[in-house]
Each structure stands twice: as structure tokens, then as C-alpha cells.
Amino acid sequence: MSRLRSLDTPTAPRHGRGHTLPLKVGTRGSPLALWQTQHFLGIISGFCPVLRDAEAFEEHVISTEGDRVQDKRLADIGGKGLFAKEIHEALLDGQVDFAVHSLKDLETELPPGIVLACLLKREDPRDAIILGPVCGAPDRRDPLACIPQGALIGTASVRRQSQILAMRPDLRCEIIRGNVQTRLGKVRNGDFAASFLALAGLKRMGLEREAGLLLDADAMVPAAGQGIVGVTVRATDVELHELLGAIEDREARIVATAERALLGALDGSCRTPIGAFARLRPDGTISLTGLLARPDGSYLLRHTAEGAAADAARLGRELGDRLRREAPADILA
């Protein structure tokens, strides 16, 4: 059995026993989750020669509550981290050595003993609208006008619901669930006039052509971490933590830190529409936009703050605090 030697140095004892291969990777079983896991394994094995072997990894598909509950709005089953609990448990039990997540599905406060060791380069963070047969071709000057008056929009996201209803109060929103492919099918067969999907997921599935309309991040503020893949490990696993840290994308870490600090400061439930989107500029400053809204779109509060990349966490916290202070009492009740 070969060992993970890439980090064996004279100081090796601080890495603990060292891992033997295969490394066990935890993932959800949706096509998108499996794609993201393979993508990550490709990156890590490109960096670490000993992991290029076909048998270097063992994939463990873990079903989460979020995968099993297909009918209710996620908010109503009440959990944060609904897509990760079972995966965190497998990590802490030693059934897996690391786990690959969509960062936006990962709660801001991870359980004790688990750390986010690696973030991959962000895919396009925008939301796409999937247009069904009842929608006409979008017009450049007024793209949303192609959705018929009063049409039914499928979304399980109060963030998307609040923002689309603020732009088009005549529309109705109902819950659509299922993986990317299932949702596309429900729009195609007319269950919904249109729906939303993250462009990142569509691109990764080779389904970018299904994006009928792309919404600018200013018009539809994305979720914190949207488009970023994150990898968790046990906090005690210094060896894997260091290896993962070496391949992470610096920009993704900075923007995710700001966005997740904003989300954490608001401490909303998943019933609270919250958006958070940061950009890193060439001069090393970041611009962070936060959105807090009422689910019916009757109130939207949006602010943008700027600061140094090194202050990403503080910038996010302060902008979150500002949104909280300014919002009407019912929104974070």
C-alpha cells in the first residue's frame, strides 16, 4: 500500500501517522456533486504525483437529508447545513478523509473539528432563468418581458423569489425541487413557466444552452459562495489540510470569506432572503454587495461596501451588521 508521501519532510511527525492510499472522499450523489468531486480529484492529482494512480481515491457517496426531502421548501424543514450533516459525520467518524461540497450549501459555522481547507476557482456566479415553452424569445431591452403576465415560476430559493417578485410583482412562485436535470424537465413539460438555476451548475453539467436568460449579479444578487466548490477535512488532519491549502484559489478564498462573514453576521434562517456577492479587483480591493429582503419582494435592502482583501471578514461582518440594523423588524424576526 502506498503512502501519501508528497508532504513527507524531516518534520513529518507533525503530520501525524500520514495517510495510506486510497484517500476516501465523501460526496453527495447528484450528477453535479459527482462532477464537482471528479473535478477536484483531477486538480489535486495534477498537483500531487503520488495521487495520479487510478486507485489513489475511493469515492463514498453519502445521501443527505437535503437529497431525501424533495417536496418541501428547504426553509420549512428548518435546517442549515441540510446537505452536509451526514457528510460531516462521516468525516468525523473517519469513514472519509475529505469531502467535496458546493460552498453555498455549506453552513457558515462548521461543526467543531471540521475545517474548510480548500476552495476552488469560482465558476460564473450568476443565476440563470430557464424559460419554458410559454415564454417567448427574450428582448434585449426588457428581457424579463418574455415571461407571460402572472406566470408560475419554480424556485425553492427565497433569495431568488424575493428578487424576481420585486422586478415582476405579477409573477407567482412555487417550490420546485430535484436536481438540475429534474428541474429542467419540469419547465420543459410545462409544470412551471420558468425557473432558476445557478449558471455554474448548468455549465458544469454541459447544459449552459438551457440558460434562457442570464441575470446580472446586480439585478439578482447571488447566494454566498455560489459557483465555488469547497473541501472539508478534519481539523486534526494537518497533512491533508496542508496539501489542500496548497492548491486552493486565493481569490475564491477572499470573496468567500467576505460573503460568508456577511451571511454569518445576519444569522438569518433559510427563510430569510439573503444575497452576498464579492468581487476582487486588480488593485487588491474587494467590493461586496449584500442583499436582505422580504420573501414576497415588497422590500429589498441592498448595499455595497469596499475594502482591502485582507479585511474581507471584517468587511462582510460590518456590511451584515449594517443590513441588519437598517432592515424592518419583521425580516430577521
Ligand SMILES: NCc1[nH]cc(CCC(=O)O)c1CC(=O)O
Ligand atoms: N442548492 C443547490 C445547489 N447548490 C449548488 C448549486 C449550483 C452550483 C453552485 O452554485 O456552485 C445548486 C443548484 C442551483 O442553485 O441552481
